Amino acid sequence: MASTNVVNVIDQIASELFEAEKNKTSVNKFVDRFPELNEALAYQVQEKLVELKCEAENTVKIGRKLGLTSKSKQEMMGVHEPSYGVLLESMQLYESEKISTAPFIHAKLEPEIAFVLNKEVKGPHATVADVLAATEYIAPAVEVIDSRFQGFRFTLPDVVADNSSSSKFIIGDRFYSPEKFDLKLMGMVFKKNGEIISTSAGAAVMGHPARAIAWLANKLYKVGQSVQPGEVVLSGSLSGAEKIEPGDHFSASFDGIGTVEAVFSE
Ligand code: OOG
Ligand code: MG
DSSP states (O other): OOOHHHHHHHHHHHHHHHHHHHHTOOBOOSTTTOTTOOHHHHHHHHHHHHHHHHHHHTOOEEEEEEESOBHHHHHHHTOOSOEEEEEEGGGEEOTTSOEESTTOSSOEEEEEEEEEESSOBOOSSOOHHHHHHTEEEEEEEEEEEOOSBGGGOOOHHHHHHTGGGEEEEEEOSOOBOGGGOOGGGOEEEEEETTEEEEEEEGGGBTTSHHHHHHHHHHHHHTTTOOBOTTOEEEOOOSSOOEEOOTTOEEEEEETTTEEEEEEEEO
16 A cells, blocks of 8 residues: 555646647656656556546546667666656547647657457567557557656656656558568658658567567556556657648658658647
């Protein structure tokens, strides 16, 4: 049983993050104010925050996301370990709609490969092969991340508490069985307003994007959870994230599985 003090810390941080997102204000890192905030406690904060969001937005969990699974993202953020977060139905957007930047604090876009599972993936020894065998399909995706921390500056426990900077995501509307591809070698071209921002390949994500999902299953095992059939999982950005301004048009094209686009307005 958690002590009252720990419960207070969890509730306090979760409610500050919830309010920050709602009011579009950013907060300072919590690790300075709450030295007890370690990774394990941060995942409890994340759970509480997700609960608050589900209630307020009348929505449900539909999957998970991995964060900081590529070297380029880890170096960009100065955090050298992956994290996970929860995806809610209210976070999903569609390619055909213009996305308003009004609700964001300082959003950025990331190119990612999405997995949709039709079997459970359970740790503690989940492998790339287990993930592929449990994958119904893969699809090109982009994630809109938005940190509730000032200047997008955080430590691992901070970003974990903040649901790994989750904000919105778009999944392309064509789906492919993973068997036909070598996901390590799947090339990717990321463009903003017609200009190439970065190029990458699947192996940028932990050597193989399915390894990120195996990592997730093995991590969840420690808290008695697993990756569930039906869940959508974003495996993490293949390159650095790019700042979003009103009027921007992004595309992420993946070898063999097509392109996903995102257009932003005021
Ligand atoms: C943390 C989330 C990173 C990814 O795909 O690497 C992430 C952050 O950089 O704010 O979603
Ligand atoms: Mg991401």
